Amino acid sequence: xxxxxxxxxxxxxxxxxxxxxxxxxxxxxxxxxxxxxxxxxxxxxxxxxxxxxxxxxxxxxxxxxxxxxxxxxxxxxxxxxxxxxxxxxxxxxxxxxxxxxxxxxxxxxxxxxxxxxxxxxxxxxxxxxxxxxxxxxxxxxxxxxxxxxxxxxxxxxxxxxxxxxxxxxxxxxxxxxxxxxxxxxxxxxxxxxxxxxxxxxxxxxxxxxxxxxxxxxxxxxxxxxxxxxxxxxxxxxxxxxxxxxxxxxxxxxxxxxxxxxxxxxxxxxxxxxxxxxxxxxxxxxxxxxxxxxxxxxxxxxxxxxxxxxxxxxxxxxxxxxxxxxxxxxxxxx
Amino acid sequence: xxxxxxxxxxxxxxxxxxxxxxxxxxxxxxxxxxxxxxxxxxxxxxxxxxxxxxxxxxxxxxxxxxxxxxxxxxxxxxxxxxxxxxxxxxxxxxxxxxxxxxxxxxxxxxxxxxxxxxxxxxxxxxxxxxxxxxxxxxxxxxxxxxxxxxxxxxxxxxxxxxxxxxxxxxxxxxxxxxxxxxxxxxxxxxxxxxxxxxxxxxxxxxxxxxxxxxxxxxxxxxxxxxxxxxxxxxxxxxxxxxxxxxxxxxxxxxxxxxxxxxxxxxxxxxxxxxxxxxxxxxxxxxxxxxxxxxxxxxxxxxxxxxxxxxxxxxxxxxxxxxxxxxxxxxxxx
DNA sequence: CGGAATCTTGCAACGCGTTGCAAAACGGGT
DNA sequence: ACCCGTTTTGCAACGCGTTGCAAGATTCCG
Numbered sequence: 001x002x003x004x005x006x007x008x009x010x011x012x013x014x015x016x017x018x019x020x021x022x023x024x025x026x027x028x029x030x031x032x033x034x035x036x037x038x039x040x041x042x043x044x045x046x047x048x049x050x051x052x053x054x055x056x057x058x059x060x061x062x063x064x065x066x067x068x069x070x071x072x073x074x075x076x077x078x079x080x081x082x083x084x085x086x087x088x089x090x091x092x093x094x095x096x097x098x099x100x101x102x103x104x105x106x107x108x109x110x111x112x113x114x115x116x117x118x119x120x121x122x123x124x125x126x127x128x129x130x131x132x133x134x135x136x137x138x139x140x141x142x143x144x145x146x147x148x149x150x151x152x153x154x155x156x157x158x159x160x161x162x163x164x165x166x167x168x169x170x171x172x173x174x175x176x177x178x179x180x181x182x183x184x185x186x187x188x189x190x191x192x193x194x195x196x197x198x199x200x201x202x203x204x205x206x207x208x209x210x211x212x213x214x215x216x217x218x219x220x221x222x223x224x225x226x227x228x229x230x231x232x233x234x235x236x237x238x239x240x241x242x243x244x245x246x247x248x249x250x251x252x253x254x255x256x257x258x259x260x261x262x263x264x265x266x267x268x269x270x271x272x273x274x275x276x277x278x279x280x281x282x283x284x285x286x287x288x289x290x291x292x293x294x295x296x297x298x299x300x301x302x303x304x305x306x307x308x309x310x311x312x313x314x315x316x317x318x319x320x321x322x323x324x325x326x327x328x329x330x331x332x333x
Numbered sequence: 334x335x336x337x338x339x340x341x342x343x344x345x346x347x348x349x350x351x352x353x354x355x356x357x358x359x360x361x362x363x364x365x366x367x368x369x370x371x372x373x374x375x376x377x378x379x380x381x382x383x384x385x386x387x388x389x390x391x392x393x394x395x396x397x398x399x400x401x402x403x404x405x406x407x408x409x410x411x412x413x414x415x416x417x418x419x420x421x422x423x424x425x426x427x428x429x430x431x432x433x434x435x436x437x438x439x440x441x442x443x444x445x446x447x448x449x450x451x452x453x454x455x456x457x458x459x460x461x462x463x464x465x466x467x468x469x470x471x472x473x474x475x476x477x478x479x480x481x482x483x484x485x486x487x488x489x490x491x492x493x494x495x496x497x498x499x500x501x502x503x504x505x506x507x508x509x510x511x512x513x514x515x516x517x518x519x520x521x522x523x524x525x526x527x528x529x530x531x532x533x534x535x536x537x538x539x540x541x542x543x544x545x546x547x548x549x550x551x552x553x554x555x556x557x558x559x560x561x562x563x564x565x566x567x568x569x570x571x572x573x574x575x576x577x578x579x580x581x582x583x584x585x586x587x588x589x590x591x592x593x594x595x596x597x598x599x600x601x602x603x604x605x606x607x608x609x610x611x612x613x614x615x616x617x618x619x620x621x622x623x624x625x626x627x628x629x630x631x632x633x634x635x636x637x638x639x640x641x642x643x644x645x646x647x648x649x650x651x652x653x654x655x656x657x658x659x660x661x662x663x664x665x666x
Numbered sequence: 667c668g669g670a671a672t673c674t675t676g677c678a679a680c681g682c683g684t685t686g687c688a689a690a691a692c693g694g695g696t
Numbered sequence: 697a698c699c700c701g702t703t704t705t706g707c708a709a710c711g712c713g714t715t716g717c718a719a720g721a722t723t724c725c726g
Contacts, residue, residue, distance in 0.1 A: 002471075002682095004681085004683085006682080014705080014706090015706045015707080016683075016684095017684080017705070017706060017707080018704090018706080019683090020682095020685085021684090021685095023683095024684080024685095027685095028704060029703095029704070030692095030703075030705090033704080047442060047445040047446060048446065048683075049681095049682055049683070050447055050448075051384040051447065051682085052388055052681075052683045053682080053683055053684070054711090055384070055385055055388075055682080055683075055684085055710090055711040056710070057683090057684070060384065062427075065428070070412065071409070073406045073409060073610075075409060076403060076406060076409040076412075077403075079403065079409075079428070079430075080403035080430060083403075083428050083430035084430050084432060084433070087430060092427055092428075093427070093428045094427055094428075095398070095412075095425075095427075095428045096420075096425075097412075097413060097417050100417070109380060110425065112380045113380060113381065113382070114383055114384065114425065115383075115384055138335075221609075221613050225614060250613070254615040255614075258614060276404075277406075277554075280583070280584075281558060281587045281588075281591060282590065335712095337713085338712065339713095348675065348676045349676090349712090349713075349714095350675070350677080350714080351674085351675065351676080352713090353712095353713060354675090354714090357714080357715095360714095360715095361673065361674060362673095363673075363675090363722095366674080381712090381713075382711095382712055382713070384712085384713095385681090385711075385713045385714090386712080386713055386714070387713095388712080388713075389680070389713065390713090
């Protein structure tokens, strides 16, 4: 038996509107009635029904948080930051797990049914068409960890993956490595493509630099390990790898060490993300730091801004990354 | 401009009720009108509003998923299983991150505002009073990874932590270790207490068994590492540790290896959980497997059953665990 | 073909809260 | 006490969909 506005109104001896106004920011209400209402409300344990309110205010403060990365440990940090950030602004995350899905239709439908105020697509592997589907359904959307562009279809917040690829190549070449390798995630992901493009472009500016390319079919430890094993079986002589993700790096390193190769003694590895685990003693992965807190903060800012102005023309924000030196590359000469 | 029931009704030339019934399972409607309505609906891109519906049906199919474990990688698997399991039953998880909170009041309020149909508290570190607060607010609740009991306050699904403690002790003693150690999580957590109780009880049945006890102040790598470092600094001669969590085990192992102790050569370690990472090549943690899929499946079953019968008397389900042999204990003599 | 049984349908009221509007209450100045 | 300008208040309609009820349409049967 839920207690409603009406019960409170009766007990306080005022009209329903008065009670409503008592719980509405900035509504006109006298101190006296407010006191009466508040007493009645606490006595009855009244809690306003957001969903009924949303019918007239047309705002639910519900945000769809859509992701398909439930196997990359870095996403636990990401969910932590997103949920805390949203809660701090009085928004509530409705989580959608896409792990088995590839078509946006079902999640669009689900989020429309719940009248979410906005959607955050948090994934570096979903194609940009996925986020577009939400926009087409009239939902404000921001693609976090997507591919920044000059004239994006939807709001994007992420990093310059091409620049990261170049940074990785410059770093490796600066350490005197000559035969480089790129170990990417799923080949179709734009992030993979961009990181590779930057890496290759920078490498090609340095004559005498060799290049090997491999793809893992997921951003996971096993996929990284398997891909590296395949490389080794094929007789790889690569001196240093740029892996498109930390968890891929860890899988690759485990394959290298199993093959009695020392990292960084025989082969160097640089990752990307700087997940928490990369800093663990004993892991000590040299990697390119992706500024999660800033990206997520900006994504939430954008979605919050769209609540007020849904038609805001999409823009693209890109945050700078930097190399975090740990223990999987040899020292500069 | 959202399209509503009314628009569809007008376009199809029928009443609003007819349209409503068309989207209601098992309502009486003729094939002819159904066809008319469905055509109009797809033409307009109509999507029923769950929230408005919930006003009369008193069911939102929203489930609050409450947790404070956003730093233990195993929880990514847990969220994956929960979100998929809920979605498969047509339920939607509203995620509440308690990382900074200790009082239930705010989350209770938040979930009441959204009229969630039920709440799953997924945490092994929250006191049982936390889950009780939801029950007291009239919300069906199940505490996953809580402490099973004979007459629980709320529904509980978990493991028999005392039995796990005993199992760990039996395993270590069976390998011929004589000086044992327990490295627990936060001392106040009931899981820590129970695992320790079982471990000590079993150890005490074997005369000549030594015992050291340490607590980490969180279920995290760093906390485990720090606690183990403190033990080593104090001159620990423990031969084998039971760590109350895998991520604690990893921290402990890193401290041991930094101190030039080999695992399992000099010191044995057994963890608890069997997180994905425990099976990674190069990690190979011997551990007690906690059957996540079953626990989560059962939790969802319980919460789903409570949707129909909210007054169901609370019960407690406990799933058996088993030792997973990998590489951090020496072989049996 | 008539009448009873069964389906379908629309009406109107309801779920919970919000809000424009006009009436009522209040405050201040003379 | 009176008048005028502000607040404050309640009424009533609305947001979107559901549902009990009774009337209308079908079907079935003899």
